[in-house]
Amino acid sequence: MPRKKPRSSNRLISPSRFLSPNRIVYGTLLLLIMIMGACVKQKIEAPPPFSEFVASAQSNKGSYFITDDSSSVFNIPIGISAVSNTNRVIRFSVSSPSGAVSGQQYTLSDSNSITIPAGIAVDSIPVRGIFSAYGSGRLDTLIFTITGGDVAPLSVNNTYTLTMQQYCKVVTDDLKGDYNNCYDLQAGSPPSGPYTITLSDIVSTGPTTATATMVNLWDVGTTLTLNLDWTNPANFKTIIPQQILYVDPTYGAVTASPSGTGTFSSCSQTFTISYSITVAAGSFGDFVTTLSR
Numbered sequence: 001m002p003r004k005k006p007r008s009s010n011r012l013i014s015p016s017r018f019l020s021p022n023r024i025v026y027g028t029l030l031l032l033i034m035i036m037g038a039c040v041k042q043k044i045e046a047p048p049p050f051s052e053f054v055a056s057a058q059s060n061k062g063s064y065f066i067t068d069d070s071s072s073v074f075n076i077p078i079g080i081s082a083v084s085n086t087n088r089v090i091r092f093s094v095s096s097p098s099g100a101v102s103g104q105q106y107t108l109s110d111s112n113s114i115t116i117p118a119g120i121a122v123d124s125i126p127v128r129g130i131f132s133a134y135g136s137g138r139l140d141t142l143i144f145t146i147t148g149g150d151v152a153p154l155s156v157n158n159t160y161t162l163t164m165q166q167y168c169k170v171v172t173d174d175l176k177g178d179y180n181n182c183y184d185l186q187a188g189s190p191p192s193g194p195y196t197i198t199l200s201d202i203v204s205t206g207p208t209t210a211t212a213t214m215v216n217l218w219d220v221g222t223t224l225t226l227n228l229d230w231t232n233p234a235n236f237k238t239i240i241p242q243q244i245l246y247v248d249p250t251y252g253a254v255t256a257s258p259s260g261t262g263t264f265s266s267c268s269q270t271f272t273i274s275y276s277i278t279v280a281a282g283s284f285g286d287f288v289t290t291l292s293r
Helices: 021-039
Strands: 051-053 061-066 074-080 088-095 106-108 113-116 122-129 139-149 159-166 177-185 192-206 209-215 223-229 237-239 243-248 252-258 262-265 270-279 282-291
Touching (some): 061 074, 061 122, 074 088, 074 159, 113 122, 122 159
Parallel strands (some): 061 159
Antiparallel strands (some): 051 074, 074 122, 088 113, 088 139, 106 122, 177 282, 192 209, 209 223, 223 237, 262 270, 270 282
């Protein structure tokens, strides 16, 4: 009896089993659901606006050199992180570790607040120094701190430190003449003076440097050179180059050499000169000579 032919294991399955209308509809719906789920974006909420002092490189410090001019002002930049269509108020406090008082050393348009107008994000607090309050080299510090208002302050950027001092343009001709109240000072010794020193022939050596002819340092009648440097408006400097001050009958040549730097003020027309005195046998020590009219 002939055997039956075994069934082939490679029988083709009709694709219609998988492509029935119901399967196509269900598959399409599943695919659409997956695509829609992948495309749904999470809702991102913008952070609330904040107020802060706006400073270069976030230094939050400024230097105000007060001039003898009614228009003299220092503007402290302050702002809010987002523009609004309404006015917003920022409140602040002012303290001074050096003792500056509003109305005596400076004035503010409003004592403790500023209004940021609608449509802008950054404005400024105008500070006006009182020139006459800053004689004798007075230097003040003001610390502004945002305390609140319509927008909460950013805690890491809510203070601004402002230093204030008097500034007068250097007019070299105004510095010439006799200084009749000069004293030589040395640690541990009483002042020597008063006597007169004369400054003359002040010649510019650059935009903010000059040399002056100085007569009678140490009250010995000789002529020396004094260098002036006002490049840094916060630190006008005097430097005395090394030179022979006079010849002493006992010690020989007496030499004046720089010992640090001195200062000068174009406002009060006062000078300090820092130097050392030496002879061949040794040093007489360091001295400071003060000059005033």
